[in-house]
Amino acid sequence: MGKYRFPKINHKVNKIIRELNESLKQDSLWKGRFELRQISKKCYKFPDNSGYDFYWLYRVYDKKTGKAAQKWFNEYDIICSWHLWEFVNNFIVKFSKVWEEIPKIDYNSPSYIDKPIPQITELFWM
Numbered sequence: 576m577g578k579y580r581f582p583k584i585n586h587k588v589n590k591i592i593r594e595l596n597e598s599l600k601q602d603s604l605w606k607g608r609f610e611l612r613q614i615s616k617k618c619y620k621f622p623d624n625s626g627y628d629f630y631w632l633y634r635v636y637d638k639k640t641g642k643a644a645q646k647w648f649n650e651y652d653i654i655c656s657w658h659l660w661e662f663v664n665n666f667i668v669k670f671s672k673v674w675e676e677i678p679k680i681d682y683n684s685p686s687y688i689d690k691p692i693p694q695i696t697e698l699f700w701m
């Protein structure tokens with residue numbers, strides 16, 4: 576049952592992440608400055624063969640400064656989505672120091688969307 580569940584759960588997780596990224600993109604304050612991306616995923620079998628545990632590694636980017644943070648989440652963390660929002664909020668408030676400045680660039684503009692994400696300058700594990 577375990578590995579056969581993975582594609583279904585992965586689809587649900589990807590849908591939640593797409594919705595979160597869309598919310599970040601449509602935010603009137605940050606205007607698409609932050610983005611969450613999946614870096615890796617893992618499936619672990621329980622020692623007693625009773626099932627599996629699934630984990631995803633997500634990284635949040637600050638497109639302006641190149642800072643990033645990453646964290647492992649299990650399926651329940653993502654489905655509840657509170658943990659994801661807390662991760663993104665902590666990154667914005669504590670690590671990227673964006674409250675020290677007022678954003679002036681619209682990161683959703685066509686001229687900025689085509690640019691690649693800058694190289695990571697700082698990486699935080701949360």
